[in-house]
Amino acid sequence: MNGFSTIKTITRRELGSYFSSPVAYVFIVIFLALCGIFTFLLGGFFERGEASLVRPFFDWHPWLYLFLVPAAGMRVWAEERRLGTLELLLTMPVTPWQAIVGKFLASWLFLIIALALTFPTVITVCYLGKPDMGTIITGYLGSALLAGAYLAVTCMTSAMTRNQVISFIVSVVICFFLIAVGWPPVTTFFSGLLPDRLVDLISTFSVLPHFAGFQRGVIDSRDVVFFVSIMGFALFCTGVIIRNIRSGH
Amino acid sequence: MxxxxxxxxxxxxxxxxxxxxxxxxxxxxxxxxxxxxxxxxxxxxxxxxxxxxxxxxxxxxxxxxxxxxxxxxxxxxxxxxxxxxxxxxxxxxxxxxxxxxxxxxxxxxxxxxxxxxxxxxxxxxxxxxxxxxxxxxxxxxxxxxxxxxxxxxxxxxxxxxxxxxxxxxxxxxxxxxxxxxxxxxxxxxxxxxxxxxxxxxxxxxxxxxxxxxxxxxxxxQSELAGAVTLKATGVTSEHAQERLRTAAGVKNVSVVQKLPNLAWLRVYPASKEMNGALAREVASVAASQGWKIEELHTEEGRLDEVFRNITMTDTNKAPQS
CATH class of the missing domain: 3.40.50.300 (P-loop containing nucleotide triphosphate hydrolases)
Structure with a gap:
């Protein structure tokens, strides 16, 4: 059995376990309801009078994901540790990497499914006018990458503890940090204290400027690299944490 | 493997x-x-x-x-x-x-x-x-x-x-x-x-x-291993104990439990390699004295006793750092 099919088996099991419990359905309903509320009520979709998803829809995603992605991912490793199945999984012919990637992909796929279910919003826009489909597609792509980056952080915090609540809170804090360093109110605050170049440097660690590119319809390789490296780094840390759990530190 | x-x-x-x-x-x-x-x-x-x-x-x-x-x-x-x-x-x-x-x-x-x-x-x-x-x-x-x-x-x-x-x-x-x-x-x-x-x-x-x-x-490894347990009537525990102590190959005799009409004894061998010889010796003593044997068997030794002995003695040792 090669590594790829091991990952596939793990991913399928994880994804199945989302949908075998009510968690998945509750999550999807809440996600779609919040997307609707933000887009049509708070985002002022109709008042804008333009056939675009950029501002009213995608603008909310970094904030929406801030709570929903940790909620979806907090159990990934914490539950495995609490039940003791971590021992079972890692004594099977599975490398820790296969387990980490398999579990991450399953949760990411789940978030992508939830995201894909927002398609009625796209239909609405198309019905009302002639939106730029390119920006919608890149917006979705950016949104999926954003969710993946948050999720990788959640996987990492989930591996740190047996307790899902702790995992959730730590993950929200880290993800909030990833937003806040590039959030205009925060950057304007810092620009009064620090040199501009430092503020710029700090804000490049934020997901917001990188996500903004996708919203404008631009796929900049630097933005893709940014999100992929957050995922890579967080999953690497997950691997280190799991190695430490096993060595008993 | x-x-x-x-x-x-x-x-x-x-x-x-x-x-x-x-x-x-x-x-x-x-x-x-x-x-x-x-x-x-x-x-x-x-x-x-x-x-x-x-x-x-x-x-x-x-x-x-x-x-x-x-x-x-x-x-x-x-x-x-x-x-x-x-x-x-x-x-x-x-x-x-x-x-x-x-x-x-x-x-x-x-x-x-x-x-x-x-x-x-x-x-x-x-x-x-x-x-x-x-x-x-x-x-x-x-x-x-x-x-x-x-x-x-x-x-x-x-x-x-x-x-x-x-x-x-x-x-x-x-x-x-x-x-x-x-x-x-x-x-x-x-x-x-x-x-x-x-x-x-x-x-x-x-x-x-x-x-x-x-x-x-x-x-x-059990102390009990090789010992012979005897239950007999027609004799008091004390008397049987006295008599068996002097029998060949016997190290010690203890009373398992004091009962009014039954002598219940355990006879420990002088060496562990007696293989039933001790049981035969006890039986012949009983026969010669006219005790009525209710039960007579050689103990195999008990694992829980061995387990306790081995693991308890170790806890008594000075703890290693």
């Missing part, structure tokens, strides 16, 4: 396993005994590759666990302590998943699942989700997982824990049957299981092996 060489594991300043070495060949069932916290589970976790050892080596079927973990793990079936399994899955789903991870697909997978479901008596709960099962079923589900790929090596951490007496009996006979063709390590608190299942037993205490014998040899 399993070779463990000078295995050590420290958790911080605490040394959980301190230089454990043993081998288990195909056809052997090794019982792992020891008080709680002696290092049994930690040793098994190192053997199965969950925990890397601080020092020492584990090899399974010739594969080093640290250098070639995947081929080594393929040979092992493992039932961890408390028998964990994925609660949200059905028994069938869980077993299929483990079969797939073990590289089985299609018909092979289906046959493997059917085989262990039958062996572990899981037919009636096959489509139930694991969290709705009673402890016994959950335990057997995890046990089924460990034998799904018909492994050459089985490591079972307290396989009979939490089972009812009938289930215990089933699991023991299963282990004994499988032990003919596999190398098995299993840990237990129940000493009668050592007799029922093991070909060899290791007692581990404070991270060290303090005994590595067959069950019979283990019992030989």
């Amino acid at each position: 399993i070779k463990v060489d000078n295995l050590k594991k420290s958790f911080g300043a605490k040394r959980a396993v301190d230089g454990v070495s043993f081998t288990v060949e195909r056809g052997e069932v090794l019982g792992f005994l020891g008080p709680n916290g002696a290092g049994k589970s930690t040793t098994m976790r190192m053997v199965t590759g969950f925990i890397p050892p601080s020092e020492g080596k584990v090899s399974v079927g010739g594969f080093d666990m640290l250098e070639q973990p995947l081929p080594a793990k393929r040979l092992i079936g493992y039932l961890p302590e408390n028998a964990p399994s994925y609660n949200d899955m059905t028994v069938h789903g869980f077993l299929s998943f483990t079969a797939e991870i073990r590289g089985m697909t299609g018909d092979t997978k289906k046959k493997a699942v059917d085989r262990v479901v039958e062996m572990c008596f899981l037919e009636s709960v096959i489509h139930q989700s694991v969290d709705t099962l009673s402890k016994g079923y959950r335990h057997r589900t995890c046990f089924a997982q460990s034998i799904i790929h018909d492994p050459d090596v089985l490591v079972l951490d307290e396989p009979t824990d939490g089972l009812d007496p009938n289930q215990k009996h089933e699991v023991r006979s299963l282990i004994r049957r499988m032990g003919e063709k596999k190398a098995i390590i299993f840990s237990t608190h129940i000493l009668e299981e050592v007799d029922a299942v093991c070909s060899r037993a290791i007692i581990i205490d404070r991270g060290r092996i303090v005994a590595n014998w067959t069950p019979a040899q283990l019992r030989q």
Whole structure:
């Protein structure tokens, strides 16, 4: 059995376990309801009078994901540790990497499914006018990458503890940090204290400027690299944490 | 099949396993005994590759666990302590998943699942989700997982824990049957299981092996081993005790329990190699004195006594740092 099919088996099991419990359905309903509320009520979709998803829809995603992605991912490793199945999984012919990637992909796929279910919003826009489909597609792509980056952080915090609540809170804090360093109110605050170049440097660690590119319809390789490296780094840390759990530190 | 060489594991300043070495060949069932916290589970976790050892080596079927973990793990079936399994899955789903991870697909997978479901008596709960099962079923589900790929090596951490007496009996006979063709390590608190299942037993205490014998040899260590127990009427305990003390080959005689109409004595031999000679001697004394024998037998020795002696004396030693 090669590594790829091991990952596939793990991913399928994880994804199945989302949908075998009510968690998945509750999550999807809440996600779609919040997307609707933000887009049509708070985002002022109709008042804008333009056939675009950029501002009213995608603008909310970094904030929406801030709570929903940790909620979806907090159990990934914490539950495995609490039940003791971590021992079972890692004594099977599975490398820790296969387990980490398999579990991450399953949760990411789940978030992508939830995201894909927002398609009625796209239909609405198309019905009302002639939106730029390119920006919608890149917006979705950016949104999926954003969710993946948050999720990788959640996987990492989930591996740190047996307790899902702790995992959730730590993950929200880290993800909030990833937003806040590039959030205009925060950057304007810092620009009064620090040199501009430092503020710029700090804000490049934020997901917001990188996500903004996708919203404008631009796929900049630097933005893709940014999100992929957050995922890579967080999953690497997950691997280190799991190695430490096993060595008993 | 399993070779463990000078295995050590420290958790911080605490040394959980301190230089454990043993081998288990195909056809052997090794019982792992020891008080709680002696290092049994930690040793098994190192053997199965969950925990890397601080020092020492584990090899399974010739594969080093640290250098070639995947081929080594393929040979092992493992039932961890408390028998964990994925609660949200059905028994069938869980077993299929483990079969797939073990590289089985299609018909092979289906046959493997059917085989262990039958062996572990899981037919009636096959489509139930694991969290709705009673402890016994959950335990057997995890046990089924460990034998799904018909492994050459089985490591079972307290396989009979939490089972009812009938289930215990089933699991023991299963282990004994499988032990003919596999190398098995299993840990237990129940000493009668050592007799029922093991070909060899290791007692581990404070991270060290303090005994590595067959069950019979283990019992030989008992003070009781070779002693003759006599129950007779027609004589008082005191009188019989006096008389037997002077018999040939007798070291000591004690009264087991003082009863009004029955002399109940235990006669200890001067040497352990008497092989029934002591029983014959006691019988001839009884016959010559006209005591009526109710019961007369040679004790085999008791494992719990040996276990207590071996592990207690060790706790009395100065604690190592």
